[in-house]
Amino acid sequence: xxxxxxxxxxxxxxxxxxxxxxxxxxxxxxxxxxxxxxxxxxxxxxxxxxxxxxxxxxxxxxxxxxxxxxxxxxxxxxxxxxxxxxxxxxxxxxxxxxxxxxxxxxxxxxxxxxxxxxxxxxxxxxxxxxxxxxxxxxxxxxxxxxxxxxxxxxxxxxxxxxxxxxxxxxxxxxxxxxxxxxxxxxxxxxxxxxxxxxxxxxxxxxxxxxxxxxxxxxxxxxxxxxxxxxxxxxxxxxxxxxxxxxxxxxxxxxxxxxxxxxxxxxxxxxxxxxxxxxxxxxxxxxxxxxxxxxxxxxxxxxxxxxxxxxxxxxxxxxxxxxxxxxxxxxxxxxxxxxxxxxxxxxxxxxxxxxxxxxxxxxxxxxxxxxxxxxxxxxxxxxxxxxxxxxxxxxxxxxxxxxxxxxxxxxxxxxxxxxxxxxxxxxxxxxxxxxxxxxxxxxxxxxxxxxxxxxxxxxxxxxxxxxxxxxxxxxxxxxxxxxxxxxxxxxxxxxxxxxxxxxxxxxxxxxxxxxxxxxxxxxxxxxxxxxxxxxxxxxxxxxxxxxx
Numbered sequence: 001x002x003x004x005x006x007x008x009x010x011x012x013x014x015x016x017x018x019x020x021x022x023x024x025x026x027x028x029x030x031x032x033x034x035x036x037x038x039x040x041x042x043x044x045x046x047x048x049x050x051x052x053x054x055x056x057x058x059x060x061x062x063x064x065x066x067x068x069x070x071x072x073x074x075x076x077x078x079x080x081x082x083x084x085x086x087x088x089x090x091x092x093x094x095x096x097x098x099x100x101x102x103x104x105x106x107x108x109x110x111x112x113x114x115x116x117x118x119x120x121x122x123x124x125x126x127x128x129x130x131x132x133x134x135x136x137x138x139x140x141x142x143x144x145x146x147x148x149x150x151x152x153x154x155x156x157x158x159x160x161x162x163x164x165x166x167x168x169x170x171x172x173x174x175x176x177x178x179x180x181x182x183x184x185x186x187x188x189x190x191x192x193x194x195x196x197x198x199x200x201x202x203x204x205x206x207x208x209x210x211x212x213x214x215x216x217x218x219x220x221x222x223x224x225x226x227x228x229x230x231x232x233x234x235x236x237x238x239x240x241x242x243x244x245x246x247x248x249x250x251x252x253x254x255x256x257x258x259x260x261x262x263x264x265x266x267x268x269x270x271x272x273x274x275x276x277x278x279x280x281x282x283x284x285x286x287x288x289x290x291x292x293x294x295x296x297x298x299x300x301x302x303x304x305x306x307x308x309x310x311x312x313x314x315x316x317x318x319x320x321x322x323x324x325x326x327x328x329x330x331x332x333x334x335x336x337x338x339x340x341x342x343x344x345x346x347x348x349x350x351x352x353x354x355x356x357x358x359x360x361x362x363x364x365x366x367x368x369x370x371x372x373x374x375x376x377x378x379x380x381x382x383x384x385x386x387x388x389x390x391x392x393x394x395x396x397x398x399x400x401x402x403x404x405x406x407x408x409x410x411x412x413x414x415x416x417x418x419x420x421x422x423x424x425x426x427x428x429x430x431x432x433x434x435x436x437x438x439x440x441x442x443x444x445x446x447x448x449x450x451x452x453x454x455x456x457x458x459x460x461x462x463x464x465x466x467x468x469x470x471x472x473x474x475x476x477x478x479x480x481x482x483x484x485x486x487x488x489x490x491x492x493x494x495x496x497x498x499x500x501x502x503x504x505x506x507x508x509x510x511x512x513x514x515x516x517x518x519x520x521x522x523x524x525x526x527x528x529x530x531x532x533x534x535x536x537x538x539x540x541x542x543x544x545x546x547x
Contacts, residue, residue: 006284006290007284007290007504010290010291010429010501010504011081011504014081014083014428014429014501015081017081017428017431018079018080018081018428021079027077027078027079028077028078028079029078029079029080029532029543030074030078030079030080030085030089030543030544031532031534031539031540031541031542031543032541032542032543032544033541034534034538034539034540034541035070035074035078037070038066038067038070038071038074038093038096038097038100039096039214041063041066041067041070042063042067042096042099042100042103042104042214043210043211043214045059045060045063045104046103046109046110046210046213046214047203047206047207047210048110049201049203049206050110050198050199050200050201057108060104060105060108061104061105063104064100064101064104064105067096067097067100068097068100071093071094071096071097072093072097074089074093075089075090075093075094075422075425075426078426079426079428080426080428080543080544080545081428081545082428082505082544082545083427083428083429083500083501083502083504083505084505085544085545086426086427086428086430087423087426087427087500087502088423089423089426090421090422090423090424090425090426090427091419091420091422091423093422094418094419094422094423095376095379095419098376098379098380098383098415098419099214099217099379101379101382101383102378102379102382102383103213103214105386106382106383106385106386107382109213110199111198111199112223113198113213113222113223113224114196114197114198114222114223115196115197115209115212115213115221115222115223116194116195116196116197116221116222116233116237116241117194117195117197118192118193118194118237118342119192119193119194119195120192192240193240194237194240194241195241196223196241197209212343217375217376217378217379218230218374218375218377218378219378220348220350221233221348224378226374226377226378228354228369228370228374228377229350229351229352229353229354229370229373229374230350230374231254231255231347231348231350233347234255234347255346255347256346256347256349257346258332258333258336258344258346260346261328261332261333261346261349262328262329262333265325265328265329265333266329268321268325269322269325269326269329272318272321272322272325273322273507273508274512275314275318276315276318276319276322276507276508277508277511277512277513277514278513279311279314279315279318280506280507280508280511280513280514281511281513281514281517282311283311283315283503284514284519285300286299286300286301286308288304288308288498289308289311289498289503290498290501290503290504291429291432291498291499291500291501291504305487305491306487308491308494308498309486309487309490309491309494312490312493312494312497312498312503313486313490313494315503316497317353319507320352320373321352321353322507324352324353324373327349328346328349331343331344331349332344332345332346332348332349352373352374352375353371353372353373354370354371354372354374355370355371356371358370358371359371359478359479359482360475360476360478360479361475361478362478363450363453363457363478363479363481363482364446364449364450364453364481364482364485365450365453365454366478367482368446368450376415376416376419379415380411380412380413380415380416381408381412383411383412383415384407384408384409384410384411384412385408387407387408387411388404388407388408388411392407394407406447406451409447409450410444410447413443413444413446413447414440414443414444416443417439417440417441417442417443417444418440420435420439420440420442420443420493420496421435421436421439421440422435423439424438424439424496424500427500427501427502428500428501429499429500429501430500432499432500433496433499433500434496434499435496438492438493438495438496438499439492439493439496441492442489442490442492442493442496445489445492446489449485449489453478453481453485506523506524508523509522509523509524510522510523511523526545527545528544528545529542529543529544529545530542530543530545531543
């Protein structure tokens with residue numbers, strides 16, 4: 001059964017509505033770089049040289065306020081006829097606010113983070129190693145770390161005494177550094193060592209450092225590295241760092257080389273592309289996916305509710321995975337260490353998604369904390385930690401309690417809901433979306449499901465039923481809970497995506513399936529970028545129109 005109208009008709013309507021909104025002055029195009037000043041302000045502030053100046057420390061608050069203002073006005077005023085660009089206006093500006101808060105308010109991005117770096121000159125221990133030294137924040141710290149306050153991180157990788165951190169005032173830290181490649185570093189090499197590097201003093205070094213901090217959301221090789229779905233530092237790095245070291249390394253066979261990274265990711269990318277092509281063909285024949293998300297919409301599939309939720313879930317997963325796979329293929333494999341240097345090291349490109357076994361082992365908690373991508377985890381966790389400590393001011397003993405954990409989890413999912421609600425507000429089909437009633441509600445409901453499942457599991461344990469069940473039945477029960485919960489809440493987010501028109505985007509330039517069926521091989525077209533001239537020169541720039 002064909003849809004009563006086609007994707008091209010809906011996209012043409014988006015362009016007509018967009019031009020009408022521009023002509024009436026209701027909305028404006030998202031112009032780069034004018035509308036992207038927020039991230040540049042964040043870079044500018046963090047790039048300031050290391051200093052103990054209180055004025056510089058306090059300047060982060062007005063900088064953050066200005067970032068919030070710029071991002072909020074972009075979400076309020078800017079639109080695009082392209083579904084990917086329109087969705088990105090809301091999502092990325094909301095993320096800019098949260099990530100800026102993480103680096104400026106919840107933490108101090110100039111002091112609270114360190115990165116593993118390899119120095120060409122060794123750290124030379126002094127004879128009075130038992131004495132106190134001065135760290136980068138002006139605190140006195142024993143070499144055994146006994147008086148160290150600790151880094152503001154939820155990950156055990158951050159439990160590192162400041163005595164093994166390279167000082168920002170040490171001229172040794174300005175020597176060129178090279179991070180790990182796949183060749184182990186001989187332990188007896190006198191000219192190479194790994195350190196935890198704070199904010200460097202030299203500008204070229206600091207520029208690389210800050211750009212990596214801002215764009216490396218998962219914190220790979222940083223003190224805030226996500227504990228899930230990442231590789232810990234390889235053995236030759238971990239063994240070089242003085243104790244206490246980061247989490248134990250995996251066996252060497254678990255770390256990819258550039259060749260294995262290329263072959264595995266290329267195979268996954270091709271399979272993912274074929275999956276997306278099939279999904280685009282299926283969705284193009286169901287009006288539900290063409291901004292008509294109503295239960296009464298005729299469907300060519302049996303069991304419409306279940307089928308549409310499954311297709312939406314697989315479409316989201318495949319779309320994200322396709323984008324994530326491009327990172328290692330382009331950065332580590334294509335550009336490589338010749339151009340990117342240490343940033344092309346294969347161990348810095350672990351899979352974005354975890355094992356599906358996390359769902360069977362931990363149910364809903366495993367779905368979100370183990371299997372789903374952890375790209376925004378540090379921002380969400382920092383917001384939850386800040387809420388429990390600085391806003392609610394929970395006592396230390398209550399922060400680690402069940403109530404404290406519930407607060408952090410609820411805040412994390414609320415932040416995710418806000419991000420997606422903002423994206424629903426700026427997508428071209430926003431007239432049909434319900435940002436708070438569907439996008440936000442879906443994510444806000446997830447902690448309820450997690451708490452309910454854990455409460456049920458605790459009750460079974462107290463009654464002695466849980467241990468009496470075989471392990472395979474317990475895991476099957478976890479999977480059943482996840483399936484039932486997704487069937488119950490999945491339509492909220494699926495309907496929202498369909499109403500906004502997100503499935504109208506073309507993920508591939510060439511469609512084998514639609515080409516073979518006579519619907520056209522080439523799928524991209526139109527003017528992707530154009531120059532926009534405004535009444536003020538600084539408001540002029542590039543406008544991205546999509547394909």
